[in-house]
Amino acid sequence: MPPSFPSFPVLQPESPEAQAILDLFLSVLGISALIFVIVTGLIWRAIAVGRKYDRVPEQEFGSERKEIFWMVGPVIILLWIGAITTKLILTMDAIPLIHPAEDEPADVELLVTGHQWWWEIQYPGTDVVAANEVHIPTGKKIRVRLTSADVIHCFWVPQLARKIDVIPGRENYIWLEANTPGVYQGRCAEFCGNQHAWMNFQVFALDQADYEKWLSGAGSAAATIAASDTDAEAGEKIFFAQTCSNCHTIKGTAAVASIGPDLTHVASRDFLAGGAIENSPENLGIWLKNPQAIKPGCNMPDFKLSDEHVKQLVAYLESVN
Numbered sequence: 001m002p003p004s005f006p007s008f009p010v011l012q013p014e015s016p017e018a019q020a021i022l023d024l025f026l027s028v029l030g031i032s033a034l035i036f037v038i039v040t041g042l043i044w045r046a047i048a049v050g051r052k053y054d055r056v057p058e059q060e061f062g063s064e065r066k067e068i069f070w071m072v073g074p075v076i077i078l079l080w081i082g083a084i085t086t087k088l089i090l091t092m093d094a095i096p097l098i099h100p101a102e103d104e105p106a107d108v109e110l111l112v113t114g115h116q117w118w119w120e121i122q123y124p125g126t127d128v129v130a131a132n133e134v135h136i137p138t139g140k141k142i143r144v145r146l147t148s149a150d151v152i153h154c155f156w157v158p159q160l161a162r163k164i165d166v167i168p169g170r171e172n173y174i175w176l177e178a179n180t181p182g183v184y185q186g187r188c189a190e191f192c193g194n195q196h197a198w199m200n201f202q203v204f205a206l207d208q209a210d211y212e213k214w215l216s217g218a219g220s221a222a223a224t225i226a227a228s229d230t231d232a233e234a235g236e237k238i239f240f241a242q243t244c245s246n247c248h249t250i251k252g253t254a255a256v257a258s259i260g261p262d263l264t265h266v267a268s269r270d271f272l273a274g275g276a277i278e279n280s281p282e283n284l285g286i287w288l289k290n291p292q293a294i295k296p297g298c299n300m301p302d303f304k305l306s307d308e309h310v311k312q313l314v315a316y317l318e319s320v321n
């Protein structure tokens with residue numbers, strides 16, 4: 001039952017920022033490789049000479065020129081690496097508060113909150129609250145404001161942007177941008193508890209028209225249940241009787257809590273539980289039956305629901321979508 005989660009390419013940039021990071025990585029790797037080859041070459045040469053003459057090669061002491069070279073050389077290389085790295089970090093700085101007037105305007109603003117162990121994505125100015133899925137328009141600069149509801153997490157979509165720590169009581173900012181429409185994989189990249197490995201998310205880069213369509217759909221209230229759907233009706237009663245509504249929101253209903261993920265459009269998501277299982281009615285049932293078996297330690301309790309109640313809750317959650 002473990003999901004076949006999509007591959008996680010870290011060296012295939014799909015944004016100008018990710019490309020700049022890869023270029024920096026390759027520059028530093030190139031310099032390091034060159035130094036490695038020179039140093040190991042000299043060691044091999046010393047070994048070869050020592051073997052040939054079966055003695056310790058002649059030792060050199062106190063060559064001032066060589067000593068200066070060995071000291072100044074590395075300093076120059078390190079300063080250069082420091083300079084190109086700092087320059088790149090500064091260009092990626094999306095902090096909007098230091099110089100509001102000179103601020104680079106963002107096409108879209110997003111608020112991402114890390115939770116143990118899932119991601120909450122809000123679209124300021126709208127009602128949209130998503131979980132573990134970030135939708136963005138392609139080719140636009142998105143300023144992401146990040147904070148945490150509990151411990152330190154790290155938001156990382158290697159194909160699109162730098163890593164950024166997500167810290168409680170503090171706001172960090174990054175730019176997110178995608179060159180082409182597609183689905184990009186994200187991970188929590190900071191150990192944040194025993195389910196850190198299941199804190200995955202996906203970024204969907206859409207054409208502008210598709211993005212706007214998605215945004216209006218995602219902001220809409222839950223669909224009403226068909227009167228003939230008795231399972232869904234029974235599921236709705238369980239949802240409110242079993243205190244699901246104390247933690248979750250379903251837009252358009254009395255459930256407005258935000259401790260757990262917003263479930264208004266849960267059936268449309270690719271994965272459940274931060275990537276721990278693929279999303280399907282069957283898997284949603286397995287998850288509801290015993291969340292702790294799938295994601296031990298998560299905040300979703302095991303309500304000891306009967307199979308019948310699980311079936312009805314699944315029918316409800318699938319129908320409100």
Ligand code: CUA
Nearest residue numbers: 153188190192
């Ligand atoms: Cu959140 Cu690791």
